Amino acid sequence: MTSRRNLIKSLSLLPLAGVLKPDFFVKKNAASEPTKAAKRDYFKELGVRTFINAAGTYTFMTGSLMREEVKDAYMATSYDFVNYHELQDKVGARLAELLKCEAATVTSGAAAAITLGTAGTLTGMDAEKAGMLPHLEGTGMKTEVIMQRKHAIEYAQAIENCGVKVVYVDTAKELEKAINKNTAMYYFVNFLNYEGEIQWQEVLDICQKNGVPTMIDCAADVPPVENLFRFQQMGFDMVCFSGGKGLRGPQSAGILMGKKKYIDAARLNAPPFGDTIGRGMKVNKEEIVGMLAAVEDFLSRDHEADWNLWEGQINLVQNAVKDFEGMTTEIKVPELANVVPTLHLNWDTSKIKISGDQLKEAMRNGHPSIEIAGGGKNTVSITTWMLKPGQERVVASRLNEILTQKIT
Numbered sequence: 001m002t003s004r005r006n007l008i009k010s011l012s013l014l015p016l017a018g019v020l021k022p023d024f025f026v027k028k029n030a031a032s033e034p035t036k037a038a039k040r041d042y043f044k045e046l047g048v049r050t051f052i053n054a055a056g057t058y059t060f061m062t063g064s065l066m067r068e069e070v071k072d073a074y075m076a077t078s079y080d081f082v083n084y085h086e087l088q089d090k091v092g093a094r095l096a097e098l099l100k101c102e103a104a105t106v107t108s109g110a111a112a113a114i115t116l117g118t119a120g121t122l123t124g125m126d127a128e129k130a131g132m133l134p135h136l137e138g139t140g141m142k143t144e145v146i147m148q149r150k151h152a153i154e155y156a157q158a159i160e161n162c163g164v165k166v167v168y169v170d171t172a173k174e175l176e177k178a179i180n181k182n183t184a185m186y187y188f189v190n191f192l193n194y195e196g197e198i199q200w201q202e203v204l205d206i207c208q209k210n211g212v213p214t215m216i217d218c219a220a221d222v223p224p225v226e227n228l229f230r231f232q233q234m235g236f237d238m239v240c241f242s243g244g245k246g247l248r249g250p251q252s253a254g255i256l257m258g259k260k261k262y263i264d265a266a267r268l269n270a271p272p273f274g275d276t277i278g279r280g281m282k283v284n285k286e287e288i289v290g291m292l293a294a295v296e297d298f299l300s301r302d303h304e305a306d307w308n309l310w311e312g313q314i315n316l317v318q319n320a321v322k323d324f325e326g327m328t329t330e331i332k333v334p335e336l337a338n339v340v341p342t343l344h345l346n347w348d349t350s351k352i353k354i355s356g357d358q359l360k361e362a363m364r365n366g367h368p369s370i371e372i373a374g375g376g377k378n379t380v381s382i383t384t385w386m387l388k389p390g391q392e393r394v395v396a397s398r399l400n401e402i403l404t405q406k407i408t
Helices: 004-011 042-046 068-076 084-099 110-123 154-160 172-178 200-209 227-234 260-268 285-300 303-321 356-365 391-405
Strands: 103-107 144-148 165-169 183-189 214-217 238-242 254-258 327-332 342-347 379-383
Touching (some): 068 285, 084 103, 084 227, 084 285, 103 110, 103 260, 110 154, 110 254, 144 172, 154 183, 254 260, 303 342, 303 379
Parallel strands (some): 183 214, 214 238
Antiparallel strands (some): 238 254, 342 379
16 A cells, blocks of 8 residues: 555656746646735734834744745745645755855744754654654664754754753863764854853864764854855755745744755654655645745845845834933944844933833834833843834834933
């Protein structure tokens, strides 16, 4: 009897009418398409607060807003059926070409990329093993993933979901000692590179010498655009990106890219296969193509113009608050992750009678509602890269208004 897995896979080999033609972004048979309903404000109907995002690409703030090119691709692919395997094959091949890597696949976010990549290092191309995760005992699969203790963030749960034990190390010597026959992979968190004692190249040297696959989590590491190529060229076997942050793709999409054997194995653990750890990590056809459109758009953008826009906006906000007595302002650009101009405000609460948390709340409760980051006793931070045109003036005006009221 043909298994469901084999049936699903075999269907991808059949010639499918209308699947991924060169002009698949273009809508066909308009007369047969559903009539678009009048535009509705669903958030207003539901009573869901919308806000100006001067904080950043936080998931709980729904990440970023898709660019028009992404929305066009998303809608254009919503009118037809395609074979899931063929779509992932062809979008993955196109992404690999664009990103100059051996292989790539669209996942349901960076965390899913981490889980699927981990799963692939455990199962290889063995479908039977893919059906066993996360139960590793007695399967012959490896059982450990190594990471630095300083890289121990909550997203490491995406690794542990596969049933492995995370082994923590602090030094290169400890890393060498920790590698054994049960080591499946090394996991590296890019934005914490300088927090740990073992940095990129030393990790790669040790792992490559010992035949240990490496994965790097770069969820929030674009911009700059160079990072889309940098880490796989550096030697990491798998690189994970979020699609719903700086790439401005669908919020529920991401990219796993790198060595073909690991990407192929990851896909064996992914939808549409039903007996895998990744079955619940489905990314729909619109998101798959939307992710491709986001990468194409991002690579073709004038990044210098984007940067100049963000700088101009953040300077305008800074100018609105910098002259308050007791206020210190500084614009910084993080070296890793969320590499955009970020305005940090710090003030003397004996002269400006408001805490950071109270300022955030006042910004949130105004109309329109505005979200900023930071908080605590006397600090907040602000970014402008998620603002719509003109919103920087609203942010600047509101900050000035609130702080003026709190001057002693």
